[in-house]
Amino acid sequence: MDVNEASADIIGGAHAKVKHDSAVRHVTGRAVFIDDIPSLPGVLEAVFVISPYAYAKIVSIDISKAKAIDGVHEVLMAEDIPGQNDIAPVFKNEPVLASEVAEYAGHPVALVVAEKYDIAFHAAKEVIVQYKVLQPILSVEEALKKKEYTYPPQIIERGDPIGAINLAAQKISGEIACGGQDHFYLEGQIALAQPGEETDMIVYCSTQHPTEAQHGVSKVLGIPINEVTIEVRRMGGAFGGKESQSTIIAAAAALAAAKTKRPVKIRLRRDDDMVITGKRHDFEFKYVVGIDDDGRIEGIDLDMAMRSGNVADLSPGVLARALCHGDNCYYLPNVRLNGYPCKTNTVSNTAFRGFGAPQGMLAIEVVIEHIARELDKSVDEIRAINYYGTSERNVTPYGQVVKDNIIVELTDRLASEIDYEERKADIEKFNADHLTLKKGIALMPVKFGISFNAPHLNQAGALVHVYTDGSVHLNHGGTEMGQGLFIKVAQVVASVFQIDINNIKISATRTDKVPNTSATAASAGSDLNGMAAFNASEIIKGRMTGIAAKHFDVLDSEVEFRQNRIYAGNESISFAELAQMTWAERVSLSATGYYKTPDIYWDPKKLKGNPFYYFTYGACVSEVIIDTLTGESRVLRADMLQDCGKSLNPTVDYGQIEGAFVQGMGWLTSEELVWDDQGRLLTHGPSTYKIPGSRDVPPEFNIHILEDAPNRFPTIFRSKAVGEPPLMLAISVWLAIRDAVARIGEGRLMPNLNAPATPEAILMAINDTRQRARK
Ligand code: MTE
Ligand code: HPA
Ligand code: MOS
Numbered sequence: 177m178d179v180n181e182a183s184a185d186i187i188g189g190a191h192a193k194v195k196h197d198s199a200v201r202h203v204t205g206r207a208v209f210i211d212d213i214p215s216l217p218g219v220l221e222a223v224f225v226i227s228p229y230a231y232a233k234i235v236s237i238d239i240s241k242a243k244a245i246d247g248v249h250e251v252l253m254a255e256d257i258p259g260q261n262d263i264a265p266v267f268k269n270e271p272v273l274a275s276e277v278a279e280y281a282g283h284p285v286a287l288v289v290a291e292k293y294d295i296a297f298h299a300a301k302e303v304i305v306q307y308k309v310l311q312p313i314l315s316v317e318e319a320l321k322k323k324e325y326t327y328p329p330q331i332i333e334r335g336d337p338i339g340a341i342n343l344a345a346q347k348i349s350g351e352i353a354c355g356g357q358d359h360f361y362l363e364g365q366i367a368l369a370q371p372g373e374e375t376d377m378i379v380y381c382s383t384q385h386p387t388e389a390q391h392g393v394s395k396v397l398g399i400p401i402n403e404v405t406i407e408v409r410r411m412g413g414a415f416g417g418k419e420s421q422s423t424i425i426a427a428a429a430a431l432a433a434a435k436t437k438r439p440v441k442i443r444l445r446r447d448d449d450m451v452i453t454g455k456r457h458d459f460e461f462k463y464v465v466g467i468d469d470d471g472r473i474e475g476i477d478l479d480m481a482m483r484s485g486n487v488a489d490l491s492p493g494v495l496a497r498a499l500c501h502g503d504n505c506y507y508l509p510n511v512r513l514n515g516y517p518c519k520t521n522t523v524s525n526t527a528f529r530g531f532g533a534p535q536g537m538l539a540i541e542v543v544i545e546h547i548a549r550e551l552d553k554s555v556d557e558i559r560a561i562n563y564y565g566t567s568e569r570n571v572t573p574y575g576q577v578v579k580d581n582i583i584v585e586l587t588d589r590l591a592s593e594i595d596y597e598e599r600k601a602d603i604e605k606f607n608a609d610h611l612t613l614k615k616g617i618a619l620m621p622v623k624f625g626i627s628f629n630a631p632h633l634n635q636a637g638a639l640v641h642v643y644t645d646g647s648v649h650l651n652h653g654g655t656e657m658g659q660g661l662f663i664k665v666a667q668v669v670a671s672v673f674q675i676d677i678n679n680i681k682i683s684a685t686r687t688d689k690v691p692n693t694s695a696t697a698a699s700a701g702s703d704l705n706g707m708a709a710f711n712a713s714e715i716i717k718g719r720m721t722g723i724a725a726k727h728f729d730v731l732d733s734e735v736e737f738r739q740n741r742i743y744a745g746n747e748s749i750s751f752a753e754l755a756q757m758t759w760a761e762r763v764s765l766s767a768t769g770y771y772k773t774p775d776i777y778w779d780p781k782k783l784k785g786n787p788f789y790y791f792t793y794g795a796c797v798s799e800v801i802i803d804t805l806t807g808e809s810r811v812l813r814a815d816m817l818q819d820c821g822k823s824l825n826p827t828v829d830y831g832q833i834e835g836a837f838v839q840g841m842g843w844l845t846s847e848e849l850v851w852d853d854q855g856r857l858l859t860h861g862p863s864t865y866k867i868p869g870s871r872d873v874p875p876e877f878n879i880h881i882l883e884d885a886p887n888r889f890p891t892i893f894r895s896k897a898v899g900e901p902p903l904m905l906a907i908s909v910w911l912a913i914r915d916a917v918a919r920i921g922e923g924r925l926m927p928n929l930n931a932p933a934t935p936e937a938i939l940m941a942i943n944d945t946r947q948r949a950r951k
Contacts, residue, residue: 188677223296225286227278230521230855231312238304247291259398265420279486282451312521319518326488335510340475344466354931357456363412369433383422385695392423409684414657416527450860456528475510484517485524498532506562507569616916620908624901625788634773636704640712642765646752653693654705660828672713674737699897706892712769796905807939813876821887821896833902840906921949
């Protein structure tokens with residue numbers, strides 16, 4: 177079968193608008209999450225004892241009182257770890273349980289294992305830890321000043337940025353910052369470890385990365401990888417938060433299970449989940465840009481300082497992606513992007529939808545806005561003259577040629593379809609007529625690189641079995657977190673065999689079925705696993721074709737799989753009949769498939785190469801209104817046009833666009849992480865941390881998938897990855913709020929408004945703009 181083309185005469189093949197395989201199970205409560213697995217006999221529950229201090233030496237831990245409590249089985253500390261106390265995903269020495277020092281308020285220092293959750297929860301308070309409190313570093317600013325990093329700063333550089341800035345007609349500089357974000361998955365971090373024979377261990381874990389959880393358990397228990405199995409059927413959301421940090425939970429549960437020889441479950445309650453596990457990185461940016469008289473960028477020097485937290489975790493990848501998206505859609509001829517992974521005594525930040533790209537893009541968008549305000553031109557005009565070209569001005573700062581650029585067509589099309597210019601004029605009029613309410617509008621273009629920015633991670637495997645009744649079992653290394661990966665891959669398999677989707681059994685991800693996998697992340701899940709499953713299915717189909725050819729006494733090339741049957745001329749048999757026949761001929765109906773992304777390379781030292789196989793594009797215009805007396809804001813309307821290539825499943829992709837946009841809106845408007853002056857997170861539950869609700873969804877919310885736009889590079893049926901890119905479309909909301917605030921100062925003053933633009937922040941920015949406008 178041609179990987180570029182799928183025909184459509186079966187139910188639920190590639191490109192069909194089929195619903196998520198678990199949609200009904202999700203809404204009826206029949207979907208089994210880890211906490212729904214019927215209780216195992218003798219299961220224990222465990223609760224972490226955490227450090228109340230941001231930075232403290234652990235002097236002693238007295239567990240005697242806690243251990244004496246009825247129902248408590250074990251209180252485990254770092255010294256109880258038989259293997260290595262290290263679950264670092266990239267570097268080394270990132271412990272499961274703090275041993276000598278606690279490096280953030282919330283750092284797990286011990287684990288109480290008891291008959292029931294409540295017993296463990298109360299006993300955890302009876303573990304007496306003596307600390308010697310040390311002076312923490314709590315801000316990015318302070319870490320920068322002291323040059324405290326979790327690993328060395330990273331620079332992407334091209335040309336002569338400083339020379340170009342100095343020679344430019346105008347030089348502009350400024351600062352901006354954006355906050356972090358809690359993943360707020362509905363299902364918190366959870367793992368259930370079940371000891372097997374001898375030292376074998378199986379862990380049911382809500383993780384995007386079963387292989388890394390398997391490695392973590394193997395390391396911590398000091399047993400070979402082949403004694404550990406990780407299984408995950410689905411997660412109740414992950415958003416990057418379960419890419420590396422779920423390993424902490426898996427490894428701790430396995431440790432407790434190994435010690436007690438009983439199954440052990442760790443399910444973090446919401447407050448603990450928010451305090452113990454990492455979030456999106458907050459960033460502080462500083463820029464100096466040199467422009468010509470039209471506002472074209474000649475040179476730019478942009479500092480990106482991120483809150484890495486107490487350890488590196490996935491920060492290297494996140495920072496590299498932030499730097500690689502500091503261009504967004506704009507050509508930066510002379511450029512220096514300086515990345516600082518600041519080490520702070522706060523929880524180690526981690527992957528979150530966009531993986532640094534949203535932060536990098538936000539920074540360059542502010543630069544574009546600044547140029548426009550300085551020159552008193554429209555932001556859209558400045559965007560347009562700085563966009564990447566198609567045949568020249570098309571090389572990114574990291575050296576990749578942008579070969580599939582559609583940003584101009586895409587933004588022009590969106591602008592014309594929504595009468596953008598007219599609406600801008602209407603807003604001018606509205607603002608002239610209204611004193612307290614002000615409207616703002618902004619367009620956000622997005623170019624997002626697809627592939628893990630570490631080439632070796634871009635590989636995947638699949639396992640397909642055909643049974644003798646024609647039913648098919650599908651397994652692959654990807655994980656399901658609600659994004660619809662499983663249905664998409666099943667559609668691929670249905671297309672290869674030309675059988676209806678209900679014949680394909682979707683199964684849980686397991687490290688003993690498909691080994692050595694990458695995290696389901698970087699939006700690449702369907703690209704990678706879809707292709708691996710395609711390859712596995714093609715192998716089996718090839719064998720079945722041979723059997724059919726023999727049966728019909730024709731050439732292989734005359735055999736056709738069509739509408740659940742196998743044809744040769746006028747004769748046909750059912751798929752099930754051929755499966756039975758293949759078995760009877762003693763030919764294997766099972767195969768593994770493998771795929772690796774071609775044409776990508778990356779020099780991690782120079783930060784140069786061709787890290788992305790292709791780019792996914794999108795654009796969004798958001799219109800907002802703010803109340804200048806209260807600082808409240810509402811999004812009135814959002815229109816977006818998202819590139820999905822030739823979508824594998826437009827229904828699923830539509831949901832991804834919708835969800836990502838609203839999640840991005842939350843990051844930029846209402847979700848605010850607040851720590852006290854001791855480094856303790858104050859916003860650790862829904863009462864203080866505000867994620868968007870259904871009424872925050874724009875009343876006019878128009879999502880369009882770009883049609884007739886197959887991926888220019890060969891991917892599975894020419895589809896494109898879509899999981900993360902639309903989150904960045906929400907930057908239009910924040911830019912529109914800034915636009916509304918700027919109207920108070922006649923539009924030429926840059927509003928002093930960071931992200932998130934909470935009502936308080938907006939109100940302060942309004943007052944600040946008003947004061948500056950008077951001067
Ligand atoms: N959608 C849902 N419903 N839940 C999630 O946790 N995670 C996002 C995105 N969409 C997520 C989601 C993130 S961070 C990524 S990288 C991709 O899904 C991963 O899946 P994919 O590669 O299959 O798109
Ligand atoms: N995205 C998500 N996870 C990753 C990446 C990435 O680009 N690189 C390494 N881990
Ligand atoms: Mo997504 S942040 O790559 O898990």
